Structures are given as structure tokens and as C-alpha cells.
Amino acid sequence: xxxxxxxxxxxxxxxxxxxxxxxxxxxxxxxxxxxxxxxxxxxxxxxxxxxxxxxxxxx
Numbered sequence: 400x401x402x403x404x405x406x407x408x409x410x411x412x413x414x415x416x417x418x419x420x421x422x423x424x425x426x427x428x429x430x431x432x433x434x435x436x437x438x439x440x441x442x443x444x445x446x447x448x449x450x451x452x453x454x455x456x457x458x
Contacts, residue, residue, distance in 0.1 A: 405432070 409429065416425035 405436070408432070 409432075412425055412428055416422055
């Protein structure tokens with residue numbers, strides 16, 4: 400996913416949380432989204448490294 404999509408999600412969540420008065424929920428969802436994004440990028444790096452190693456071993 401690209402950064403503009405994350406920004407769009409944050410804006411939508413911010414608008415909804417302002418109307419409902421759930422600012423703490425908005426902050427917590429932001430923290431969770433950042434954590435999940437970091438986990439996803441780390442898993443992608445590990446996957447690419449494993450594929451690179453397996454391709455080098457096959458040759």
C-alpha cells in the first residue's frame with residue numbers, strides 16, 4: 400500500500416473520531432496501524448532475503 404492510502408485512512412478515522420468523541424481510540428488505531436506496517440515491512444524483507452538465498456543455493 401502506498402503512503403497516500405495511509406493518509407486517507409488516517410483522515411477518515413480522524414473525522415469519524417472527532418464526531419464520535421473517540422480521540423483516544425483514534426490514537427490507539429494509529430499506533431496499531433504503524434505497528435502492523437512495521438511488521439509487514441520486516442516480514443517482506445525476511446521473505447526477500449530467504450528467496451535470494453534459496454536462488455543462490457540452487458545455482
